[in-house]
Amino acid sequence: MILASVADFRAAAKRRLPRFLFEYIDGGSYAEVTLKRNIADLEAVALRQLVLRDFADMDLSTELFGQMAALPVALGPVGLAGMYARRGERQAARAAESAGVPFTLSTMAACGLAEVAKATTKPFWFQLYATKDRDFLRGMLAQARGLGCPVLVFTVDLPIPGTRYRDQHTGLSGAQTWRTSLKRFAQAATRPGWAWDVGIHGRPHTIGNVAPLMPPGAGIADFLGWSRDNFDHTLTWDTIGFIREQWPGPIVLKGILDPEDARRAVDLGVEGIVVSNHGGRQLDGVLSSARALPAIADAVGGQTTILADSGVRSGLDVVRMLALGADAVMLGRAWAYALAADGEAGVRRMLELIEAEMRVAMALTGVTRISQIDKTCLAGEYR
Numbered sequence: 001m002i003l004a005s006v007a008d009f010r011a012a013a014k015r016r017l018p019r020f021l022f023e024y025i026d027g028g029s030y031a032e033v034t035l036k037r038n039i040a041d042l043e044a045v046a047l048r049q050l051v052l053r054d055f056a057d058m059d060l061s062t063e064l065f066g067q068m069a070a071l072p073v074a075l076g077p078v079g080l081a082g083m084y085a086r087r088g089e090r091q092a093a094r095a096a097e098s099a100g101v102p103f104t105l106s107t108m109a110a111c112g113l114a115e116v117a118k119a120t121t122k123p124f125w126f127q128l129y130a131t132k133d134r135d136f137l138r139g140m141l142a143q144a145r146g147l148g149c150p151v152l153v154f155t156v157d158l159p160i161p162g163t164r165y166r167d168q169h170t171g172l173s174g175a176q177t178w179r180t181s182l183k184r185f186a187q188a189a190t191r192p193g194w195a196w197d198v199g200i201h202g203r204p205h206t207i208g209n210v211a212p213l214m215p216p217g218a219g220i221a222d223f224l225g226w227s228r229d230n231f232d233h234t235l236t237w238d239t240i241g242f243i244r245e246q247w248p249g250p251i252v253l254k255g256i257l258d259p260e261d262a263r264r265a266v267d268l269g270v271e272g273i274v275v276s277n278h279g280g281r282q283l284d285g286v287l288s289s290a291r292a293l294p295a296i297a298d299a300v301g302g303q304t305t306i307l308a309d310s311g312v313r314s315g316l317d318v319v320r321m322l323a324l325g326a327d328a329v330m331l332g333r334a335w336a337y338a339l340a341a342d343g344e345a346g347v348r349r350m351l352e353l354i355e356a357e358m359r360v361a362m363a364l365t366g367v368t369r370i371s372q373i374d375k376t377c378l379a380g381e382y383r
């Protein structure tokens with residue numbers, strides 16, 4: 001079947017992955033109220049159609065932290081991507097590289113920093129979860145710096161993981177016993193393509209960057225419990241000073257959802273923020289990013305680079321986020337589904353779809369440059 005949309009990639013990912021992995025990607029926390037809001041609120045944003053505007057000279061490129069990107073889009077940090085396709089982070093990073101957009105490697109990636117650096121020729125961004133062990137954290141940041149990662153995305157909305165019922169049902173989270181292992185094994189057995197490609201040939205199944213901190217023999221099913229016990233619960237705004245000492249380059253705070261926090265981030269001089277509720281995977285019931293973004297853009301627009309994520313499933317959604325006040329957008333599930341569906345080629349194709357959809361949206365809202373996308377591209381009550 002031709003994969004013509006992110007929804008098609010999602011369906012293909014569901015066919016290919018064992019249930020515990022598909023539900024891990026697809027699900028959100030608690031009743032998934034925010035997960036649903038992210039998509040519904042963004043879809044509801046009306047664009048203003050303007051016709052008969054010459055769009056022959058269209059340019060979708062934009063500058064992000066001193067580097068040009070072909071699109072105002074980055075692949076955001078997604079943990080465990082090496083379980084969705086064989087050595088998945090390497091494949092996704094290469095796809096981003098050929099599309100000319102940044103790739104962000106998660107702290108909780110299966111492939112570690114050095115492995116991804118070996119597989120790519122351009123620098124990629126690194127996302128940090130702060131571990132309690134500060135020496136380890138210093139070492140990880142020094143490694144990222146040494147490998148030339150230009151941008152540090154510091155995720156601040158997951159000092160403790162939200163409960164995701166779907167992961168408990170599939171046996172991915174909760175107390176790990178022989179029963180949960182058997183359950184996952186049975187799910188994997190129904191997906192022989194995945195079992196051969198990733199289950200057998202995609203080893204080691206560890207969390208590359210933090211494997212040295214985890215108990216010997218720990219696998220992917222141990223990571224949720226491990227992160228609850230090993231992520232730093234004492235983080236405050238003062239921690240930014242500590243991170244700044246370790247990281248001379250741009251710092252982007254991911255997980256900002258309120259103008260008060262956005263102002264604080266700007267006061268501390270961070271180079272960027274990501275307006276995000278972690279794709280509805282953390283505090284359920286909070287505002288969607290689409291609803292939170294305009295007030296944040298009013299508060300700090302022009303003073304820091306504003307990225308936004310959560311709910312972006314198309315090029316139209318990218319244009320909507322920019323019109324609501326973002327400078328660029330991060331993709332999460334969109335690339336995870338594409339990677340699971342068809343590896344590097346899938347992620348490349350998904351980015352082509354996003355670009356094609358953006359071109360149509362821009363042509364019919366009367367803009368030809370990313371910098372021209374603003375509130376005036378919105379219609380009705382969204383203006």
Ligand SMILES: Cc1cc2nc3c(=O)[nH]c(=O)nc-3n(C[C@H](O)[C@H](O)[C@H](O)COP(=O)(O)O)c2cc1C
Pocket residue numbers: 024025026038076077078079080106107108109127155254276277278279280281309310311312330331332333334336
């Ligand atoms: C499977 C999965 C794993 C994720 N892992 C991380 C992670 O390791 N670090 C992080 O900062 N955000 C992580 N996120 C959140 C994404 O970076 C992003 O904020 C979210 O997916 C955006 O929502 P969307 O997928 O609905 O677009 C993850 C999201 C998903 C779906």
